[in-house]
Amino acid sequence: MADTLLDIRGLKTWFKTDDGLVRAVDGVDLRIDRGETVGVVGESGCGKTVTARSVLKLIDMPPGRFEGGQILWQGRDLIPLPNEDMDKIRAREIAIIFQEPMTSLNPVYTVGDQIAEVLRQHQNLGRKQAIDGAIEMLRLVNIPNPAKRAHDYPHQFSGGMRQRVMIAMAMSCRPKLLIADEPTTALDVTIQAQILELMQEMKQRLGMAIMLITHAMGVVAETCQRVVVMYAGKVVEEAPVEALFGNPRHPYTQGLIRSIPRVDRAAGADHKQRLEAIPGTVPSLLEPPPGCRFAARCKYAMDVCRQAMPPLKEVAPGHFVRCVL
Amino acid sequence: MAGSTPVSLTAEPQTSGAAVVASGAAARPKARFSPAREALRRFRRHRLAMVSSVVLSVIVVAVLLGPLVWRVPINEIDFAAKLEGPSWAHPFGTDDLGQDVLARLLYGGRVSLAVGLCAMLVAAVVGVFVGAIAGMSRGAVDAFLMWLADLFLSLPALPLLLLIIYLFRESLKSVLGPEGGVFVMIVAVIGGLRWMQVARLVRAQILSIREKEFIEAARALGASPLRQVVRHILPNALGPVIVAATIDVAAAIIAESTLSFLGLGFPPDIPTWGRVLFDAKDTIDIAPHWALFAGAAIFLTVLTINFIGDGLRDALDPRRVL
Amino acid sequence: MSRQYVLRRILIAIPSIFGISVVLFSVLALAPGDPFSELAANPAIPPEVAAALRAKFGLDDPVWTRYWHWLVAMLQGDWGFSFASRINVDTLIMQRLPTTLIVIGAAQLLAIAVALPVGVLAGTRPYSIFDQIANTLAFIGFSLPTFFTGLLLILVFSVQLDWLPMVYRADLGATGGQWWWEQFKQSIMPVAVLGLFQGASLVRYVRSAVLDVVRLDYITTARSKGIGERAVVIKHVVRTALIPVVTLIALQLPVVFGGAIVTEQIFRVPGIGSLLISAMLANDTPVVMAITFVISCLVVIFNLFADIIYGWLDPRISYR
Numbered sequence: 001m002a003d004t005l006l007d008i009r010g011l012k013t014w015f016k017t018d019d020g021l022v023r024a025v026d027g028v029d030l031r032i033d034r035g036e037t038v039g040v041v042g043e044s045g046c047g048k049t050v051t052a053r054s055v056l057k058l059i060d061m062p063p064g065r066f067e068g069g070q071i072l073w074q075g076r077d078l079i080p081l082p083n084e085d086m087d088k089i090r091a092r093e094i095a096i097i098f099q100e101p102m103t104s105l106n107p108v109y110t111v112g113d114q115i116a117e118v119l120r121q122h123q124n125l126g127r128k129q130a131i132d133g134a135i136e137m138l139r140l141v142n143i144p145n146p147a148k149r150a151h152d153y154p155h156q157f158s159g160g161m162r163q164r165v166m167i168a169m170a171m172s173c174r175p176k177l178l179i180a181d182e183p184t185t186a187l188d189v190t191i192q193a194q195i196l197e198l199m200q201e202m203k204q205r206l207g208m209a210i211m212l213i214t215h216a217m218g219v220v221a222e223t224c225q226r227v228v229v230m231y232a233g234k235v236v237e238e239a240p241v242e243a244l245f246g247n248p249r250h251p252y253t254q255g256l257i258r259s260i261p262r263v264d265r266a267a268g269a270d271h272k273q274r275l276e277a278i279p280g281t282v283p284s285l286l287e288p289p290p291g292c293r294f295a296a297r298c299k300y301a302m303d304v305c306r307q308a309m310p311p312l313k314e315v316a317p318g319h320f321v322r323c324v325l
Numbered sequence: 326m327a328g329s330t331p332v333s334l335t336a337e338p339q340t341s342g343a344a345v346v347a348s349g350a351a352a353r354p355k356a357r358f359s360p361a362r363e364a365l366r367r368f369r370r371h372r373l374a375m376v377s378s379v380v381l382s383v384i385v386v387a388v389l390l391g392p393l394v395w396r397v398p399i400n401e402i403d404f405a406a407k408l409e410g411p412s413w414a415h416p417f418g419t420d421d422l423g424q425d426v427l428a429r430l431l432y433g434g435r436v437s438l439a440v441g442l443c444a445m446l447v448a449a450v451v452g453v454f455v456g457a458i459a460g461m462s463r464g465a466v467d468a469f470l471m472w473l474a475d476l477f478l479s480l481p482a483l484p485l486l487l488l489i490i491y492l493f494r495e496s497l498k499s500v501l502g503p504e505g506g507v508f509v510m511i512v513a514v515i516g517g518l519r520w521m522q523v524a525r526l527v528r529a530q531i532l533s534i535r536e537k538e539f540i541e542a543a544r545a546l547g548a549s550p551l552r553q554v555v556r557h558i559l560p561n562a563l564g565p566v567i568v569a570a571t572i573d574v575a576a577a578i579i580a581e582s583t584l585s586f587l588g589l590g591f592p593p594d595i596p597t598w599g600r601v602l603f604d605a606k607d608t609i610d611i612a613p614h615w616a617l618f619a620g621a622a623i624f625l626t627v628l629t630i631n632f633i634g635d636g637l638r639d640a641l642d643p644r645r646v647l
Numbered sequence: 648m649s650r651q652y653v654l655r656r657i658l659i660a661i662p663s664i665f666g667i668s669v670v671l672f673s674v675l676a677l678a679p680g681d682p683f684s685e686l687a688a689n690p691a692i693p694p695e696v697a698a699a700l701r702a703k704f705g706l707d708d709p710v711w712t713r714y715w716h717w718l719v720a721m722l723q724g725d726w727g728f729s730f731a732s733r734i735n736v737d738t739l740i741m742q743r744l745p746t747t748l749i750v751i752g753a754a755q756l757l758a759i760a761v762a763l764p765v766g767v768l769a770g771t772r773p774y775s776i777f778d779q780i781a782n783t784l785a786f787i788g789f790s791l792p793t794f795f796t797g798l799l800l801i802l803v804f805s806v807q808l809d810w811l812p813m814v815y816r817a818d819l820g821a822t823g824g825q826w827w828w829e830q831f832k833q834s835i836m837p838v839a840v841l842g843l844f845q846g847a848s849l850v851r852y853v854r855s856a857v858l859d860v861v862r863l864d865y866i867t868t869a870r871s872k873g874i875g876e877r878a879v880v881i882k883h884v885v886r887t888a889l890i891p892v893v894t895l896i897a898l899q900l901p902v903v904f905g906g907a908i909v910t911e912q913i914f915r916v917p918g919i920g921s922l923l924i925s926a927m928l929a930n931d932t933p934v935v936m937a938i939t940f941v942i943s944c945l946v947v948i949f950n951l952f953a954d955i956i957y958g959w960l961d962p963r964i965s966y967r
Binding site for chain 2: 662663666667670671674675677678783786787789790791792793794795798799801802806898900901902904905908909912913923924927928935936938939942943946947950
């Protein structure tokens with residue numbers, strides 16, 4: 001039995017807005033075991049980011065609230081945990097890196113100071129030691145000339161470098177889980193590969209688990225052991241990576257995989273292949289339809305799909321699908 | 326950017342522009358809410374702005390129609406009744422010459438409000454003009470105009486206003502009559518010292534929209550720069566400009582009142598609110614009602630205008646809270 | 648912060664002073680009539696002085712020369728002779744300038760001391776009861792003209808309660824501790840009027856700056872580091888929100904001088920504001936011109952300080 005670090009059960013994170021209650025995350029189960037990389041995929045608005053931020057309780061609670069469910073970290077429910085106790089978990093046990101490296105670092109403090117801040121908080125280091133630790137972290141993420149660069153400001157780094165700094169900051173206390181919220185979406189393609197490689201390297205050195213949130217299926221195929229597919233606030237499929245790509249059961253997953261642009265297909269065929277998109281748009285999270293939320297865009301949709309939400313069924317060992325098919 | 330998740334999920338509770346809703350409510354029909362109706366809806370939610378609109382309307386109506394209804398003359402001197410507190414005959418009391426304070430305030434209000442409105446128009450027109458030119462021309466012209474705006478922002482308004490009045494008082498009186506001359510001068514100077522903010526807003530709007538696709542499209546279809554500005558850019562800049570203009574009215578009223586309070590504004594026989602306060606300040610210990618009503622008139626008008634401006638800001642420019 | 652940045656800001660300030668001087672001089676030159684008509688009429692002015700003044704202001708020379716002579720004279724502190732007070736204008740102004748600067752300085756400090764904590768609290772708890780009350784009070788604060796507030800305070804504290812003196816005296820008889828107490832009592836109302844007016848608009852600026860910063864990504868990053876909400880607010884939110892606030896305080900400076908003029912009139916504080924008014928009423932042109940010039944230069948100089956502080960606070964700027 002693998003060592004389960006994070007066990008999200010039935011999480012519901014809703015937001016009160018002018019137009020009503022937005023059910024961004026509406027009953028999501030997610031499990032991450034020690035040392036594994038789990039990919040969370042889905043298009044924008046499906047609730048991936050809200051799920052990620054919910055784990056560290058980084059959601060603004062006046063408009064947002066936890067409507068139900070549990071977030072179990074090594075058996076302990078984080079939802080009722082007061083902020084002071086959450087602070088002991090943040091960065092020390094669970095770290096997070098965000099999508100936009102250009103705006104994720106404070107522009108008025110040096111990069112070294114920002115990394116040192118984490119070290120001083122969680123490891124009680126003095127100022128000099130913390131800066132030294134920061135320099136070490138910068139060296140670890142392959143930033144050239146780290147001793148000098150530690151005294152530079154974020155605007156003096158490129159996007160890819162800043163993301164490395166973010167990774168250095170996140171890794172500095174050797175957390176057990178790294179949540180990476182679309183870490184490469186805002187970067188150039190060549191830099192993307194470097195960052196992913198860096199993350200793999202860190203994972204191997206520290207034996208860390210990763211929750212990789214992305215909408216790029218190709219990245220998932222390369223780096224993850226398990227994949228969770230989300231749609232409109234719910235999990236629609238979950239499977240080990242080979243099973244997901246080899247035998248996708250949910251029509252949405254199939255659509256996602258088919259829509260990956262592939263150069264080889266076009267080259268080999270005698271006629272050009274059209275890029276397949278999934279028609280339609282994400283339904284409103286304000287008043288979600290009663291049945292399966294993908295029904296409006298699904299070409300196999302039947303009446304029974306629209307009437308009631310299908311439950312998550314295990315169709316093969318470790319392979320769950322929320323579909324009547 | 327395709328597939329980007331909202332940068333931050335911290336939506337303010339009362340805004341409908343929450344990023345989460347935007348991505349989650351894509352299919353919901355919003356077509357029935359035109360921008361104007363949306364703005365009105367948001368404005369109505371600002372309680373203080375709504376109350377202020379009512380109060381300000383009362384003040385404006387009182388000032389415009391009051392003298393027709395309350396027919397007590399403003400300069401009927403009656404020493405026997407001097408410095409009396411509020412009574413049925415004189416709801417706001419009398420001043421040191423026995424004149425009715427209410428009548429004087431109603432009459433003077435017309436001037437004060439007129440100055441406020443006209444100064445705002447001057448500032449708005451000059452500001453839109455300068456901002457449009459700066460935004461559309463870029464390069465040296467833009468740089469020069471912005472330097473000019475910065476220069477004007479460093480000019481201390483009140484001392485300069487005082488200086489100009491001091492130097493031009495006599496000649497303007499001879500050309501336009503004492504009231505007209507001072508009116509033109511005050512409106513021109515106050516307006517002339519407040520165009521910078523509007524110019525900046527218009528210019529910023531132009532710079533941000535200039536490069537957007539629909540302007541490229543308009544240009545490709547042969548729209549002249551003037552047409553581009555008027556039809557496409559200005560409507561978008563309208564929101565912040567309206568908010569700035571509202572604040573300008575309040576600022577102009579305070580500026581004119583300050584001038585009159587220092588004894589350097591309109592001629593003494595015109596009872597602008599500041600002037601009344603100037604007259605009232607020396608007997609404030611024995612006749613506080615006089616100064617209090619005048620001061621309250623200025624305060625209430627400016628306060629309501631400021632609240633309305635805030636409401637307009639929420640309605641037309643909801644992201645920024647300044 | 649680079650030396651180049653400071654140098655550049657200083658270099659930019661110089662054309663501003665030139666520009667202002669051009670504006671002021673143009674106003675003076677365009678003014679119809681002879682602003683120095685008092686010269687001829689006033690028997691107290693010795694003819695040599697009158698002639699020297701006419702020469703200095705070059706009333707018979709072409710405009711460019713006049714401007715240049717005037718500018719050089721102003722920059723050297725040679726501001727002429729006051730008709731009304733019968734002493735050199737620069738002596739007169741230097742006598743009264745410190746008082747004005749002290750009152751303005753104290754008022755500004757009061758404004759910041761009140762507005763910063765209130766604004767930060769309101770910005771970090773938007774739409775809460777505290778925020779709504781603070782907001783409403785701020786609106787009331789900057790909608791009350793300073794002359795009205797001044798009069799009200801005099802009515803309450805001097806007339807009704809007789810706690811504070813109505814008139815500011817530069818020549819307090821007392822010494823030592825008693826002097827400080829008297830000074831405090833007479834300063835508190837003008838400083839409070841000016842400071843609270845400034846503070847009211849500053850509260851809204853601070854609140855808005857905080858609201859703008861709080862929703863930014865790096866604040867979420869700061870929270871995710873587990874350093875505690877208080878550290879997030881103080882070390883990250885306030886520190887970065889201060890940057891636009893400094894600019895706003897600098898932009899308000901011209902308004903502050905205007906407010907000082909009014910306050911000095913009401914409380915009869917012997918500063919350059921009240922001097923300006925009395926000079927205007929006495930048709931004492933050299934004094935009027937000199938004070939306007941001095942105030943304008945002070946605004947430019949304070950703006951320069953603000954720019955430098957801004958460069959110190961925001962590392963992105965000074966490296967450009």
